Every structure is written in structure tokens, then in C-alpha cells.
Amino acid sequence: MRKTKLSIGIFAIAFAALTVMSCKDNKKKHNDSDGHPTEMSSEENHMEMNNESEVHHHEDGDEDHDHDKGATMKTRDIEASTQKNAATSAIIDSYLQIKNGLVADNKDNAAKGGTALLKAFSNFEMSQLNEEQHKAYMDIVEDAKEQAEHISESPLEHQREHFETLSTDISDLVALLGTNKTLYLDYCPMKKTSWLSETKEIKNPFFGSKMITCGNVKKQIN
Numbered sequence: 041m042r043k044t045k046l047s048i049g050i051f052a053i054a055f056a057a058l059t060v061m062s063c064k065d066n067k068k069k070h071n072d073s074d075g076h077p078t079e080m081s082s083e084e085n086h087m088e089m090n091n092e093s094e095v096h097h098h099e100d101g102d103e104d105h106d107h108d109k110g111a112t113m114k115t116r117d118i119e120a121s122t123q124k125n126a127a128t129s130a131i132i133d134s135y136l137q138i139k140n141g142l143v144a145d146n147k148d149n150a151a152k153g154g155t156a157l158l159k160a161f162s163n164f165e166m167s168q169l170n171e172e173q174h175k176a177y178m179d180i181v182e183d184a185k186e187q188a189e190h191i192s193e194s195p196l197e198h199q200r201e202h203f204e205t206l207s208t209d210i211s212d213l214v215a216l217l218g219t220n221k222t223l224y225l226d227y228c229p230m231k232k233t234s235w236l237s238e239t240k241e242i243k244n245p246f247f248g249s250k251m252i253t254c255g256n257v258k259k260q261i262n
Contacts (some may be wrong), residue, residue, distance in 0.1 A: 116179070116180070116212050118212055118215045118216050120215040121214075121215060121216060121218035123218030125219055127168060127217065128218070129221065131210070132210065132236075133156075133160075134157035135206070135207075135210045135236065136236070136237075137149065137150075137156055137157075138150050138188075138191055138203060139236070140153075140245075141153055141199075142196070142199060142200055142203060142248060143244070144249075145196065150196070151193065153191070154189070154192030154193075154199075157184070157191075158188050161181055161188075169217075176212075176216050177216065177217070180213050181209075183205070184209035184210065187209065190202040200245065203235070203246070204233050207233065207234060208233075220262070221238065221261075222238070222260065222261070223260070223261040223262065224237045224257050225258045225261065226242060226244075226256065226257055227256055228255045229254070229256075234258060236261075240260075242254070242255045
């Protein structure tokens with residue numbers, strides 16, 4: 041009889057111990073009754089790490105996409121030249137062809153202007169530049185060529201995005217080397233950016249027919 045009671049007692053103790061261990065294990069996998077967070081299993085933890093990695097991957101992709109949309113605007117310290125320089129005429133004419141294509145909402149004409157601008161840069165005689173001018177010119181042209189390439193092969197709205205940066209480049213080029221043309225530096229308050237025009241009348245290349253007269257003349261060159 042004593043042996044039976046002893047066996048029952050040992051079994052009860054062992055059962056209680058197993059019950060306590062089981063509860064501890066369950067706490068690792070589930071929230072307790074108060075709703076406190078608990079530890080994740082190794083499989084759940086691995087899935088969470090994969091999800092975080094996937095989120096970071098999409099974020100990086102978004103940054104790359106945004107970078108493709110918008111080119112970086114450069115600020116150059118260039119003292120404006122008053123030289124009547126005819127050597128920049130082909131470059132400026134090609135730029136104006138792009139501008140007028142965008143004003144008319146004509147993607148194809150703007151693209152032709154982009155191709156013409158690339159050719160004008162290739163034909164430009166750099167031997168006439170001094171060392172300081174040559175360095176500044178190469179910095180401007182490197183960026184301007186990138187914009188012209190995009191304009192020559194992109195849809196209309198994408199062309200307009202790159203024209204914004206290109207306008208800064210060509211304005212800097214005119215300031216650096218001068219021109220024999222009469223130009224107007226126009227300003228678009230909606231885009232908060234400027235462009236060059238051969239006419240005093242405002243014709244906005246960033247909005248075209250939607251807001252053709254949006255803007256004002258900041259100054260006349262020559």
C-alpha cells in the first residue's frame with residue numbers, strides 16, 4: 041500500500057514538472073494572457089529578417105528610380121563674360137531647338153534638338169579656350185551631354201525634366217564663353233527654375249500649351 045502511494049506521489053511530481061516545462065515552452069511561441077510580446081521561433085525570426093531585407097531592397101530601388109528622373113543641379117561659380125563669341129552659336133541654336141519643341145509639346149522636335157546639341161558639342165573647337173575655361177567647359181559639357189542624350193530618346197515629360205538641368209548648363213556656358221546672340225533669361229515661378237529664350241515673349245517650355253505664358257523675364261543677355 042505504501043509502495044502504491046509512493047508511486048502515485050512520484051508520478052504526480054513528475055507530471056507537475058512536465059506541465060511547468062510545457063508552459064515555459066509555450067510562452068516562447070505565443071503571447072501571454074496580458075498580451076505581452078514573446079520570443080519568436082528561429083523559423084519566424086528568419087522570415088522576419090527576409091521581409092526586412094525585401095523592404096530595404098525596394099527602398100533602394102525607389103532611390104535609383106528617383107535618381108534617374110531627376111539629374112543633380114550643379115552650382116558653378118562663373119564670372120559672366122561680355123565677349124561677343126560666335127563660337128557658341130551652334131550649341132545655343134540646338135538648345136533653342138529643344139526649348140521650342142517643348143513649348144510646342146512636340147517630343148520629336150525636342151529629340152532632334154537633343155541630337156543636334158550632341159553634334160554641336162562634338163564640333164566645338166576647344167583649342168580657343170585657355171586652361172581655366174577648358175576645365176569649366178568640360179565640367180559643363182559632361183553634364184549637358186547626359187541631359188541631351190536623355191532628351192533625344194525620352195517621352196515629353198521626361199524631356200522637360202532633363203531640360204531643367206540642361207538650361208542651367210547652357211546658361212553657365214554662355215556666362216563662361218559669351219555669345220553674339222541676344223538672349224533672355226526667363227524664370228518659371230511654378231518650377232522655380234530658369235531657361236534661355238531668343239524672344240522677349242514668354243513661352244514656357246516646362247508646361248507648353250497648358251501654361252504657355254507662365255513666367256517672367258529676369259534679364260537680357262546682350
